[in-house]
Amino acid sequence: MTFLERLHSxxxxxxxxxxxxxxxxxxxxxMPPPDKIILAMSQHLGAPCTPTVKVGDTVEVGQVVGDSSxxxxxxxxxxxxxxxxxxxxxLLPGGRTTQAVVIQSDGQQRVHxxxxxxxxxxxxxxxxxxxxxGLVGLGGAGFPTHIKLxxxxxxGIDTILINAAECEPYITADYRECMENSWDIVSGVQAVMExxxxxxxxxxxxxxxxAAIAExxxxxxxxxxxxxxxxxxxxxxxxxxxxxxxxxxxxxxRRVPPGKLPADVGCVVMNVTSCAVLARxxxxxxxxVTKRVTVDGSxxxxxxxxxxxxxxxxxxVLAFTGGLRYKPKKLLMGGPMMGLSLMDDTLxxxxxxxxxxxxxxxxxxxxxxxxxxxCGRCVDACPMHLVPPNIVRAFQAGDVDQMRRLGAMTCMExxxxxxxxxxHRPILQNIRLAKEAVRQAK
Amino acid sequence: MESTLIVSSSPHxxxxxxxxxxxxxxxxxxxxAGIASVWLFxxxxxxxxxxxxxxxxxxxILSRWVLxxxxxxxxxxxxxxxLLLAYNLPVSIPLWQAALGCVAAIVVAKQMFGGIGQNxxxxxxxxxxVLLASFPESMNTWTAPVQLQGVDAxxxxxxxxxxxxxxxxSAIPLDQLFFGMRGGCLGETCVFALLLxxxxxxxxxxxxxxxxxxxxxxxFVMTWLLGANPLxxxxxxxxxxxxxxxxxxxxxxxxxxxxxVVFAIxxxxxxxxxxxxGSLPEGVSFAIVIMNILTPLIERATRPLPFGEKRRWLRRx
Numbered sequence: 126m127t128f129l130e131r132l133h134s135x136x137x138x139x140x141x142x143x144x145x146x147x148x149x150x151x152x153x154x155x156m157p158p159p160d161k162i163i164l165a166m167s168q169h170l171g172a173p174c175t176p177t178v179k180v181g182d183t184v185e186v187g188q189v190v191g192d193s194s195x196x197x198x199x200x201x202x203x204x205x206x207x208x209x210x211x212x213x214x215x216l217l218p219g220g221r222t223t224q225a226v227v228i229q230s231d232g233q234q235r236v237h238x239x240x241x242x243x244x245x246x247x248x249x250x251x252x253x254x255x256x257x258x259g260l261v262g263l264g265g266a267g268f269p270t271h272i273k274l275x276x277x278x279x280x281g282i283d284t285i286l287i288n289a290a291e292c293e294p295y296i297t298a299d300y301r302e303c304m305e306n307s308w309d310i311v312s313g314v315q316a317v318m319e320x321x322x323x324x325x326x327x328x329x330x331x332x333x334x335x336a337a338i339a340e341x342x343x344x345x346x347x348x349x350x351x352x353x354x355x356x357x358x359x360x361x362x363x364x365x366x367x368x369x370x371x372x373x374x375x376x377x378x379r380r381v382p383p384g385k386l387p388a389d390v391g392c393v394v395m396n397v398t399s400c401a402v403l404a405r406x407x408x409x410x411x412x413x414v415t416k417r418v419t420v421d422g423s424x425x426x427x428x429x430x431x432x433x434x435x436x437x438x439x440x441x442v443l444a445f446t447g448g449l450r451y452k453p454k455k456l457l458m459g460g461p462m463m464g465l466s467l468m469d470d471t472l473x474x475x476x477x478x479x480x481x482x483x484x485x486x487x488x489x490x491x492x493x494x495x496x497x498x499x500c501g502r503c504v505d506a507c508p509m510h511l512v513p514p515n516i517v518r519a520f521q522a523g524d525v526d527q528m529r530r531l532g533a534m535t536c537m538e539x540x541x542x543x544x545x546x547x548x549h550r551p552i553l554q555n556i557r558l559a560k561e562a563v564r565q566a567k
Numbered sequence: 568m569e570s571t572l573i574v575s576s577s578p579h580x581x582x583x584x585x586x587x588x589x590x591x592x593x594x595x596x597x598x599x600a601g602i603a604s605v606w607l608f609x610x611x612x613x614x615x616x617x618x619x620x621x622x623x624x625x626x627x628i629l630s631r632w633v634l635x636x637x638x639x640x641x642x643x644x645x646x647x648x649x650l651l652l653a654y655n656l657p658v659s660i661p662l663w664q665a666a667l668g669c670v671a672a673i674v675v676a677k678q679m680f681g682g683i684g685q686n687x688x689x690x691x692x693x694x695x696x697v698l699l700a701s702f703p704e705s706m707n708t709w710t711a712p713v714q715l716q717g718v719d720a721x722x723x724x725x726x727x728x729x730x731x732x733x734x735x736x737s738a739i740p741l742d743q744l745f746f747g748m749r750g751g752c753l754g755e756t757c758v759f760a761l762l763l764x765x766x767x768x769x770x771x772x773x774x775x776x777x778x779x780x781x782x783x784x785x786x787f788v789m790t791w792l793l794g795a796n797p798l799x800x801x802x803x804x805x806x807x808x809x810x811x812x813x814x815x816x817x818x819x820x821x822x823x824x825x826x827x828v829v830f831a832i833x834x835x836x837x838x839x840x841x842x843x844x845g846s847l848p849e850g851v852s853f854a855i856v857i858m859n860i861l862t863p864l865i866e867r868a869t870r871p872l873p874f875g876e877k878r879r880w881l882r883r884x
Contacts, residue, residue, distance in 0.1 A: 142580060294580060370874060370875070382876065382877075383873060383876060454572065455573050457579060461577075461579040462578045462580060463577050464577060466573065466575055467574070468574050469572070484579070489573060489579070490579075490580070491575075495642065496682060496685070498589070498644075498683055498684045498817050499817045499818045500589065500817040501822040504822050504823050504824075510872060510873055510874045511873055511874075512823060512871065531873075532873030538577070540577050541578075543578050544581055544582050545582050545584065547585050547586050547588065548585075548684075551576065
């Protein structure tokens with residue numbers, strides 16, 4: 126390690142984003158299944174599913190309605206019993222379109238015959254069960270869990286990181302999981318640890334959640350054994366602490382090289398709620414059909430944590446929480462740092478959704494950009510040690526090689542640069558375009 | 568509801584920082600040195616400062632108008648330039664000369680290269696150098712602080728000039744230097760006020776202490792190694808003003824931290840070399856301007872490595 130590299134490793138990136146965790150003490154409220162759900166066939170990273178049902182078919186709770194033969198995919202299940210009334214096109218917030226299965230509920234909530242605890246006797250059984258559960262990374266990225274838990278070199282994995290950092294402002298969905306279902310988390314941890322044969326599990330939480338740290342530490346201690354260690358690590362409350370590469374570096378000191386996966390440095394990172402959902406699936410056989418989302422934002426009358434059926438239209442969720450106080454200027458799926466802004470409130474809740482935020486006018490920053498003063502705040506804030514304005518300049522010059530050299534593809538789009546820019550420049554937006562230019566040039 | 572929603576790229580939160588706020592913080596940090604200048608050199612110091620600020624604002628408005636560009640005085644950067652240039656002038660400078668220096672700073676160094684963020688040297692320092700070359704007489708006439716003189720204004724030599732001509736400074740107590748009771752430019756003499764301003768900038772996170780500390784540290788080590796008295800070199804001359812307020816100028820110093828270290832070491836080395844071996848008694852302005860020009864090269868050579876990449880010493884770019 127050279128002197129300069131050592132210097133770099135001491136300078137942490139990231140920003141102090143306001144926490145705004147108003148809903149931290151709001152116990153989860155279960156929303157009854159709505160009359161109609163819309164199930165997008167692409168609720169994960171990877172190949173979209175194709176519907177396995179036709180219009181007019183009768184479906185039941187837990188029944189597969191979409192699946193794919195591609196390995197990087199996860200099946201979609203119905204959360205209601207009723208009738209398929211349509212197979213439509215849906216415009217996802219990212220801008221892609223996907224097929225969607227629309228199901229009219231009959232209100233009976235009849236459970237499908239396939240819902241029974243899986244028989245797991247081997248590693249293959251386990252991975253099969255994880256796939257069948259429809260589980261994807263619930264932290265937001267939606268990476269299919271059965272792929273994540275099946276690394277190329279399983280013997281090389283020595284550490285499993287359970288991500289409970291929840292560094293995005295507003296969101297408390299994972300925190301509530303820690304407070305309400307801590308035993309599910311730990312039994313999920315034990316299952317994953319056993320089937321991956323990893324020696325240690327680190328549950329990583331930001332320091333601003335002392336109650337969750339205390340709760341999980343207590344349980345972790347009771348199940349930890351010398352050859353199967355379970356520990357809780359508290360991390361500074363600094364955005365983006367929960368970003369995969371940042372989390373691995375903070376917990377293990379290892380750095381994932383660009384274009385590589387956590388498994389390449391011996392780690393598997395799993396969201397804390399994903400872990401608990403997995404434990405519940407192994408116990409009951411009920412696949413991922415409901416999800417806790419934090420409903421908050423200055424336009425929301427009564428911020429809450431709500432357990433909703435996946436596929437519930439957002440306006441139904443907002444209405445259930447008590448509606449809106451002000452006319453929203455922005456509607457976000459996910460947190461304010463990395464979430465996607467929506468065009469309308471008819472979109473359904475997706476598996477990887479952890480928050481719906483409705484922001485009133487005063488919370489929507491829309492200031493004109495002024496010239497860059499080269500203050501370096503974006504450079505200091507970048508957790509990936511990039512020099513954002515240089516990438517933007519290379520993009521504006523159309524120099525793909527330079528964009529690549531400057532590490533454009535290492536950008537994880539956390540938004541710290543744009544957040545900290547005193548000139549209000551759309552830095553991240555330009556880096557996204559740069560990344561697209563690099564992809565196109567390949 | 569649908570039609571009124573704003574759809575934009577994340578992040579949807581902002582830190583609230585803005586350029587005007589940053590410049591306002593710099594102005595606040597410069598106030599103690601301004602008060603000290605009036606205390607030391609009388610009301611004419613204030614007159615020079617006001618003329619410089621007014622001239623910079625006027626030059627900014629006029630040049631933006633001629634260039635058909637939107638007005639940019641709202642960002643307050645021209646006020647900072649005006650104050651800094653005034654702090655780099657002797658109290659006795661004719662006001663029209665001070666104003667001319669401001670025009671050179673704003674028009675030549677800043678607006679002709681594209682305005683804020685585009686200047687390749689520190690505008691205030693360029694203004695000072697233009698004046699130094701154009702009016703050596705008035706730029707080298709130093710008035711003693713009112714505390715050290717009788718009824719009439721007395722001209723004096725700056726401590727660095729005394730040192731350069733082989734004189735001895737041991738007659739001047741260090742605390743007198745600390746509070747600025749010596750000949751010199753308006754804003755440079757009162758070390759106490761400058762440190763106060765510097766501390767404010769660091770606390771408000773406008774600057775990091777890297778450049779000032781490394782710059783001053785380099786001067787300390789170099790003067791000590793070369794047999795001069797480091798304390799006199801730090802406390803007299805324009806080092807503190809330069810290290811805290813000029814070398815930390817965002818636009819003309821490296822954007823990355825390791826680059827800032829290299830930049831500050833360069834400033835320190837050049838300052839000492841000019842002071843000890845050059846024909847000028849003071850070298851801060853020239854040292855910073857030369858390092859300003861080298862900034863793009865330093866940045867290129869010290870570019871931080873993207874997270875997880877291994878350093879290859881023969882890399883391009």
